[in-house]
Amino acid sequence: xxxxxxxxxxxxxxxxxxxxxxxxxxxxxxxxxxxxxxxxxxxxxxxxxxxxxxxxxxxxxxxxxxxxxxxxxxxxxxxxxxxxxxxxxxxxxxxxxxxxxxxxxxxxxxxxxxxxxxxxxxxxxxxxxxxxxxxxxxxxxxxxxxxxxxxxxxxxxxxxxxxxxxxxxxxxxxxxxxxxxxxxxxxxxxxxxxxxxxxxxxxxxxxxxxxxxxxxxxxxxxxxxxxxxxxxxxxxxxxxxxxxxxxxxxxxxxxxxxxxxxxxxxxxxxxxxxxxxxxxxxxxxxxxxxxxxxxxxxxxxxxxxxxxxxxxxxxxxxxxxxxxxxxxxxxxxxxxxxxxxxxxxxxxxxxxxxxxxxxxxxxxxxxxxxxxxxxx
Amino acid sequence: xxxxxxxxxxxxxxxxxxxxxxxxxxxxxxxxxxxxxxxxxxxxxxxxxxxxxxxxxxxxxxxxxxxxxxxxxxxxxxxxxxxxxxxxxx
Numbered sequence: 001x002x003x004x005x006x007x008x009x010x011x012x013x014x015x016x017x018x019x020x021x022x023x024x025x026x027x028x029x030x031x032x033x034x035x036x037x038x039x040x041x042x043x044x045x046x047x048x049x050x051x052x053x054x055x056x057x058x059x060x061x062x063x064x065x066x067x068x069x070x071x072x073x074x075x076x077x078x079x080x081x082x083x084x085x086x087x088x089x090x091x092x093x094x095x096x097x098x099x100x101x102x103x104x105x106x107x108x109x110x111x112x113x114x115x116x117x118x119x120x121x122x123x124x125x126x127x128x129x130x131x132x133x134x135x136x137x138x139x140x141x142x143x144x145x146x147x148x149x150x151x152x153x154x155x156x157x158x159x160x161x162x163x164x165x166x167x168x169x170x171x172x173x174x175x176x177x178x179x180x181x182x183x184x185x186x187x188x189x190x191x192x193x194x195x196x197x198x199x200x201x202x203x204x205x206x207x208x209x210x211x212x213x214x215x216x217x218x219x220x221x222x223x224x225x226x227x228x229x230x231x232x233x234x235x236x237x238x239x240x241x242x243x244x245x246x247x248x249x250x251x252x253x254x255x256x257x258x259x260x261x262x263x264x265x266x267x268x269x270x271x272x273x274x275x276x277x278x279x280x281x282x283x284x285x286x287x288x289x290x291x292x293x294x295x296x297x298x299x300x301x302x303x304x305x306x307x308x309x310x311x312x313x314x315x316x317x318x319x320x321x322x323x324x325x326x327x328x329x330x331x332x333x334x335x336x337x338x339x340x341x342x343x344x345x346x347x348x349x350x351x352x353x354x355x356x357x358x359x360x361x362x363x364x365x366x367x368x369x370x371x372x373x374x375x376x
Numbered sequence: 377x378x379x380x381x382x383x384x385x386x387x388x389x390x391x392x393x394x395x396x397x398x399x400x401x402x403x404x405x406x407x408x409x410x411x412x413x414x415x416x417x418x419x420x421x422x423x424x425x426x427x428x429x430x431x432x433x434x435x436x437x438x439x440x441x442x443x444x445x446x447x448x449x450x451x452x453x454x455x456x457x458x459x460x461x462x463x464x465x466x
């Protein structure tokens with residue numbers, strides 16, 4: 001079905017499925033099939049922040065004091081975070097928007113992606129402060145084998161879905177041969193690709209981010225790189241919300257609260273979904289290996305990080321109806337909770353380093369003493 | 377009524393029993409009793425503290441945004457209405 005930016009047919013979004021129904025026409029939010037997405041949009045917008053608000057200038061001094069293995073951990077970690085947000089800043093838009101049928105979901109995806117672009121901009125903010133020329137760091141992201149391997153796995157499911165959607169929207173269902181390779185395009189195949197893609201995104205938001213968060217916060221536990229940690233806290237708060245949204249989508253499908261065919265696919269592909277998660281866990285453990293190849297840092301080593309990955313994977317997998325595969329019952333990094341707590345994210349502007357905050361402002365606090373020398 | 381009358385008994389499976397003062401979230405009550413469960417946001421949007429509610433009833437202080445199953449609650453943003461039996465993520 002050809003995509004149209006404004007569907008001229010009257011549709012009733014209250015009966016459309018989340019994906020692969022009629023294209024959205026009027027962006028209206030007075031009535032919603034799945035009100036949760038509108039609530040997520042509101043919450044996400046209330047989190048709005050700018051990287052420039054956080055002063056990272058002290059990090060440069062801290063960075064010089066780090067040992068070489070610690071520098072490797074810190075920089076590799078930032079490269080990986082940059083990769084993740086580069087993918088997330090564009091992919092949900094490109095993959096999901098052309099097939100979404102609900103206005104509230106469409107706007108949620110746009111809002112979600114927009115916040116990922118804020119994250120991407122903040123990595124430049126951090127790196128620009130650490131190096132006079134951060135080009136080498138950015139350029140390494142596309143040539144570093146350890147990062148490339150992860151990038152391939154993350155983008156694979158998106159690319160698959162995008163390509164199949166393009167074939168379907170231009171040529172319809174059937175078998176289409178492109179560059180000598182036949183591709184079977186039918187609704188079941190398309191929806192299956194969507195289901196696998198959503199699981200891969202869920203695993204990305206649920207696990208992949210957390211390994212790098214743990215490293216960032218381990219530096220902050222030692223009062224190092226605190227500007228960076230402040231930014232990553234803001235990012236983590238956003239990612240928590242994004243994770244919620246993919247969990248909602250997967251559960252709406254699995255519980256047959258949206259598209260019955262998706263409920264069937266969720267059943268049919270349960271093992272594949274599980275494999276996507278397990279593969280992400282394995283890759284993150286390999287990443288931990290790479291991070292600590294030159295030596296550990298105080299408070300964190302490969303073993304602790306790997307058991308944290310298992311712990312968090314148990315939590316995330318049970319959230320989408322999969323079994324907890326790992327035998328770990330308590331949190332190996334309890335201090336992570338403090339950093340992921342949104343109460344601890346600094347929101348009072350006058351207490352954080354917002355240089356613009358007091359410019360042009362009037363102090364409206366008046367106490368009785370201010371009138372002490374005042375006579376009528 | 378004395379405060380003792382208002383506290384509710386919370387049976388935490390595999391951990392023990394605690395008493396929860398009224399008007400505090402379940403998460404705070406658990407922490408006050410030195411039961412440190414998994415949490416992130418403390419605002420009901422991340423779902424990290426997802427807890428099985430085996431018996432009892434709770435009331436939410438803020439609308440939970442995270443996905444929770446029918447038999448699950450988010451202790452970070454709810455208060456107990458009656459004695460509870462729960463299974464927490466440690």
